Amino acid sequence: MKWEVVIGLETHAQLSTMSKIFSGASTQVGAAPNTQACAVDLALPGVLPVLNKGAVERAIRFGLAVGAKINRRSIFARKNYFYPDLPKGYQISQYELPIVEGGSLTIHVGDVEKTVQLTRAHLEEDAGKSLHEDFQGATGIDLNRAGTPLLEIVTEPDMRSSAEAVAYAKALHALVRWIGICDGNMQEGSFRCDANVSVRPAGSDKLGTRCEIKNLNSFRFLEKAIEFEIRRQIEVIEDGGRVVQETRLYDPDKDETRSMRSKEDAHDYRYFPDPDLLPLAVSEAMLQAIQSELPELPPAKQSRFMSSYGISAYDAAVLTSSRELADYFEAAAQDADAKVAKQCANWVAGHLNARLNDENLDITQSKVTSKQLRRLIDRVADGTVSGKIARDVFDALWAGEAVGNHDESAVDIFIKNKGLQQISDGSAIEKIVDAVIAANARQVADYLAGKEKAFNSLVGQSMKATKGKANPQQVNDILKRKLTR
Amino acid sequence: MLHATLKQLSDGLATGKFSSAEVTKYFINRINNLNNSLNSFISLDADKSLAQARAADALRAAGKAQTLTGVPLAQKDIFCAQGWLTTCGSKMLSNFVSPYDAHVIERFNAAGAVNLGKTNMDEFAMGSSNETSFYGPVRNPWDRERVPGGSSGGSAAAVAARLAPAATGTDTGGSIRQPAALTGICGLKPTYGLVSRYGMIAFASSLDQGGPMARTAEDLGLMLNVMAGFDARDSTSLQRTPEDYGRNLAQPLAGLRIGLPKEFFAAGASADVIKAIEGAVAEYKKLGCEIVDVSLPNMALSVPVYYVLAPAEASSNLSRFDGVRYGYRAKDYGNLAEMYEKTRAEGFGAEVKRRILIGAYVLSHGYYDAYYLRAQKLRRLIAQDFVEAFKQCDVIMGPTTPSTAFKIGEKSGDPVQMYLSDIYTIAVNLAGLPGMSIPCGFDSNGLPVGLQIIGDYFSEARMLNVAHQYQLATDWHTQAPKNIREAAS
Known part of the structure; x- marks a missing residue:
């Protein structure tokens, strides 16, 4: 039998606010345990939450970027359960009325473009961490992370393969960084996905029983976990069994998913509106202010690059893979004619990008500035050096061999000192x-x-x-x- | 000094008649002599209190005294006070020394008031008799076999027995007004949002409100002037221009329209209570007030609505008491689940457990709509009743409680009977309105009766004026229990 895979993702993006969502404590990572947990984070008797406006603004920014509806009134609810790293015994989240509803994200898998519909995005607080190592016969609790603001972004079950799921996760990852609401650091858990996976006979319009795989914090694990889960579910059904609705964990060492808890064990979270927080009201003025500060988004930037610089769709896509890369390119291509602009695109998307990848750097860490690159490209255009020599010059600058000034004049000085001028006599x-x-x-x-x-x-x-x-x-x-x- | 009001103490301190250290020592002595028989305090720390008193005297010497500088006050043990054991009447917090001050404590400290000690209360403010306290019942100074009411029973008994000139309380369903009525003192529950809840250990967040307890309306105003005010740390705190709640005290009452809801007089209240209330109404007529019949048709629903909503919020609010970070933790446990279960089984008393169970039940999957959601809808109807009533009158009056103080143990076996003792006070919390109780007579056993005055939102200054004018014309509020003179004065 042919099977169709159905995948929906829930992503937790940690919002890049300085302080926590309901307290003034810092969100900086890496501090000594429990040094960034104030009375509110510790849930001392009598303390109360106060909503961080910065977290709200970021959620709205996201909603606007994906064309969603921003609810003018949304409600914070308490999700009640006991766990040592959950100090209040409940998590403040949004349940019935989230701040963001709907919206969509366009993804590319190979040459195919697809739109993934979003269900909602809501604000909530992160829990602390339980530390099971280093404590003989006991568990340590670090509440530094408790109260860190999260935006949980939920899709419709729109994806049909692990490749689509990964493409969505990557597009979302790029977007949240693009609009500056999340640093996207997956190793530190700033961006993590839960995947809801089910299979059904091809052509069926009824959804199969799904399993949720929790806390996938790399694109590779996301892909492998989904692949494993698809195989597992198909095997279960083809062996005459039934998929049981449950939460599963992916073990990257063994490359398999394992049952964590079944639906029967699922908590009754006893959600109810948090009486300590008033309904969240979003004013027209606030919406407009955030809209006006929203940066140009990748699709718009791609079209503009193609029309103003005459570059290919492929190059435009590469150059808009991050906002910083696009900014670098635009700085290099500033006031350039079509030919030079095209060269800028080739350089940034090609040689420069390759060097960054070789050394695992991002564009903000580039060892050649956009102005230096432009000067070099100009020197090729005016015949001072050949394209081949230009690469040598670039690599020398990259290796720190330039002397004197670190502005674009370093390019000319280097060419002159090394006698690299093209012989055109x-x-x-x-x-x-x-x-x-x-x-x-x-x-x-x-x-x-x-x-x-x-x-x-x-x-x-x-x-x-x-x-x-x-x-x-x-x-x-x-x-x-x-x-x- | 025994019967001195807050106002008189404030004046005496201002004119140098006595120092704060002298006043504070006087009350510490009274507490030392009488607290054993009343059990109205959980924590005392004479050194701390006297240090505050001396600091207050120094402030005054430096010309920086405010109205309440140097005045000793008792604080309900629900308010976190830095360096003080803050138990909320529970074994669960029997070892909790607060590392921070509640907003209310901060305000009194900034005003230079002296903290005399932390008063006994029903466990986590859940009770109407002070019998649920882990620290044992408080006794009513008017009859020590009887309860002082609750949950602010320790504060009420302390003020009635002149162990403190005034005290703080909190009121979720009547916890200031009911004990004030049962001990013959005055108590005011302000409009919801007027007094910050920061540092006030939560019972039912949408209903809890701190307020003053004292012997005169004028003193309530002095207290409220300090307690009220915006606090950015409480999202439900209201941003309003500060006001002097005593500014209208002298205003004559001629033309005031007093609404008497027929539901307050229909059934349930004892004949002695009704008689005292009628006496008070007659007095108000003499003062030129107009009496209007009003109706609060949904009032009968307020007790069931309250006992869905308050436990629902409480069940969640009390989840933080898990033995992990502070407070009581069971001694022996094999694993995490057992640690939670034993800690909470041993740390909470029966009434608290009952309400957590009710609350968890009404919020659980499949029951939420039938209980919690329906109760929320009814809550709005109850509030709407008051809106309609206030179209016809300026204040509403009636009994604070259906009966006078009952015997210790009389109702503790019957939760429903206990819950009904708040039948006249609960609707005010559900509506978020201000309400107060002032003494207006005695029953045939010589036990005090409280008159409840309910005002429209933010009408505290008017309500205090209404109470003050009555107190100028009567002397119920100056009556003191016998047997409180054991201390050398």
């Missing part, structure tokens, strides 16, 4: 070409006998003789002229 090139012809009678004969390869060898020899500095086009032209005579 025709008579100088002629002398070199003559010498090469004289020293390579055999290749000349081969070429004249019709072997085209021999010509390339002669060009190479000529370039080598100038240490690559000769204008390659001129070398070509002169060589051809001399050999056809």
Whole structure:
């Protein structure tokens, strides 16, 4: 039987506020345990929550970016359960009336474009951490993370493969960073996914029983966990069994998912509106202010790049993979003509991007500034250096070999000091070409006998003789002229 | 000094008749001599109190005294006070020394008032008799075999027995007004949101409100002037221009329209109580007031609505008492679940457990709509009744309680009977309105009767004026229990 896979994702994005969602304590990670937990985070008797406006603004920013409805009135509810890292014995979340409803995100899998519908996005607080190591026969509790603001983003069951799920997660990851609401640090748990996976016979319109795989904190684990889960569910059904609705955990070491708790064990969270917090009201003024500060979003930027710089859809997509990369490119391409702009796109999406990937850096850590890159591209355009030499110059700047100023003048100084200017003086090139012809009678004969390869060898020899500095086009032209005579 | 009001003590301190240290020592002595028989205090710390008194005297010497500087007050043990054991009447918090001050405590400290000690109360403010306290029942100074009411029973008994000139209380369903009525003192529950709940240990967040307990309306105003005010740490705290709640005290009452809801007089209240209330109404007529018949048709629903909503909120509010971070933790347990179960089984008393169970039940899946949601709808109807009534009158009056103080043990075996002792006070909390109780007579056993005055939102100054004018014309509020003179004065 052919099976169809149905996947929905719930993503927890940690919002990049300085302080917690209901207290003034810092959200900085890495502090000594419980040093960033104030009376409110510790749930001392008598303390009360006060909503962080910054978290609300970020949730609205997200809602606007995905074209969702921003509820003018939303409600914080208490989700009641006991756990040592949940100090109040309840989590403040949003239940019946979330701040963001609907919206969608467009994803690309290969050449196929697809739109994933969002159900909702709601604000809630994170729990603390239980530390099971380092404590003999006991568990340590660190409440530094307790009360960190989260936006839980829930999709409709719209994805049909692990590849689509990963593409969605990546697009969402890029978006939350793009609009500056989340740092996207997956290792530290700032962005983590729960996947709801089910299978059904192809063509069926009834959903199968789903399992939820919790806390997937890398795109690779997301993909592998879903792949495993699909195989597992199909096997269960094909062996005549039934999938049981349950929560499962992915074990990356064994590459398998394991049951955590079944639906029967599920908590009754006894949700009810939190009487300590008034309904959250979003004013028209607040909405408009946030809308006006919203940065240009990736799809709009891509179209603009294509039309203003004449670059391909592919390059535009690469250049808008992060806001910082797009900003770098735009800074480099500022006031450039179409040809230079195209070169800027090629450089940023190509050589620069490759260097960043090699060294696992992001664009903000680039060792060549956008102005330096532009100066270099200008020097190729005006014939000062060849494209090949330009790469050497770039790599030298990257390696920190430039001396003196660190602004774009470093490019010119480096070219001058190293004597890398292109040789475009025709008579100088002629002398070199003559010498090469004289020293390579055999290749000349081969070429004249019709072997085209021999010509390339002669060009190479000529370039080598100038240490690559000769204008390659001129070398070509002169060589051809001399050999056809 | 024994019968001195807050106002008189404030004046005496201002004119140098006595120092704060002298006044504070006087009351500490009275507490030392009488608290054994009343059990109205859980925690005392004479050194701390006297240090505050001396600091207050120094402030005064420096010319920086305010109205309440140097005045000793008793604080209900529901308010967190830094360095003080803050138990909320529970074994669960029997070892909890608060590392911070509640907003109310902060305000009194800033005003230079002296904390005399922390008063006994029903466990987590759940009770109407002070019998649910882990620290044992408080006794009514008028008859020590009887309850002082609750949950602010320790504060009420302390003020009635002149162990403190005034005290703080909290009122979720009548916990200031009912004990005030049963001990013959005055108590005011302000409009919801007027007094910050920060640092006031939560029972039912949407109903809880702190307020003053004293012997005169004028003193309530002095207290409220300090307690009320916006606090950014409480999201339900209201941002309003500060006001002097005593500014209208002298205003004549001629033309005041007093609404008497027929439901308050229909059934349930004892004949002695009704007689005293009628006497008070007659007095108000003499003062030129107009009596209007009003109706609060949904009032009968207030007790069932309250006993859905308050336990629902409480069941969640009390989840933090889990033995993990502070407070009581069971000694022996094999695993996490057992630690929770034993800690909560041993740390909470029977009434608290009953309400947690009720609350968890009404919020659980499948029951939420039938109980919690329906109760919320009825709550709005009850509040709407008052809106309608206040179209016809300026204040509403009636009994605070259906009966006078009952015997210790008389109702503790019958929760429903106990809950009905708040039948006249609960609707006010559900509506978020201000309400107060002032003494207006005695029953045939010589036990005090309380007159309840309910005002419209934010009409505290008017209500205090209404009470004060009555107190100028009568002397019920100056009556003191016998047997409170054992202390050398």
